[in-house]
Amino acid sequence: MTARFIAFEGGEGSGKSTQAELLAKALGAVLTREPGGTEIGMRIRGVLLDPATRALDARAEALLMAADRAQHVAGVVRPSLAAGRHVVTDRFAASSIAYQGYGRGLPIEEVRSLSEWATGGLWPDLTILLDVPHDMAVARLVRGLDRFEREDGAFHARVLGGFRAMAAADPDHWVVLDGTCSVDAIAARVRGAVRERLQLPV
Ligand code: TYD
16 A cells, blocks of 8 residues: 555644544554654744744745755655655645745745755645634634734735635645534544545545
8 A cells, every 4th residue: 555645734723733633543644743843843843933033034934944844854754655654744835835925925836846845846645624714713722822823814814815725726636624613523524535535444
C-alpha cells in the first residue's frame, strides 16, 4: 500500500488539530504540524507566533514559513512516507498561500513557487478544509492570542476566502467539510472522505 500524505487546513479555531489527531490515530499515521513539526521548526514557530515579534515583513514571514516547511519535509514527511507510513499534517503549504498570499497580499503564484521549492515539489495527496466562519471560530479561542489571531476580521475573511478558492480550483485534491458540526460527526466525514478519495480502510 502506498503511503499517503494528508493535510488539514482551515482558519483559527476550526478544529483542525483535533481532527488531525483523530484521523492519525485511526490510520496509524505519523501526526505532525506546521509551523513547528521539527526541533528547528519549533524555534522558527516561536519567532512567527510571538506577539512580541513586531513589524515582521510579509516576505520575511513567508520565508520563515517556507524554512519551517523545508525542514519539516526533509526531516519528517519524506522519511516517514519513504518508510511506508501515512502522514497527517496540521497545516501545510496551502496555509502559506492563504495567510501570506491572500491574507498579507503577497503574489499568490510566488508564494506557491516558494513552497514548491521548499518541499522539492511535495504536495499532499488530499487536503481537508474545515470550513468555519471566523466569527464562530473566534468564540472557540480561549488561550492568549498569538500574532496571527490578533489580525482583524478582514484578514481572516481573506484567508478563508483563499482556502475556499484553492479547494474550488482543485477538487481532485481537496475536500471541504462543514467544521461547525460536532467533533464526532466531522470525524466520521473525514474518515469517509479518506476512504472514498484515497481508498484507505479507515
Ligand atoms: P497554530 O497555533 O498552529 O494555529 P492553529 O491552531 O490555528 O493551526 O499557529 C499557526 C499559525 O500560523 C496560524 O495562525 C496560521 C499561521 N500560518 C501561516 O500564516 N502560514 C503558514 O504557512 C502556516 C503553516 C501557518
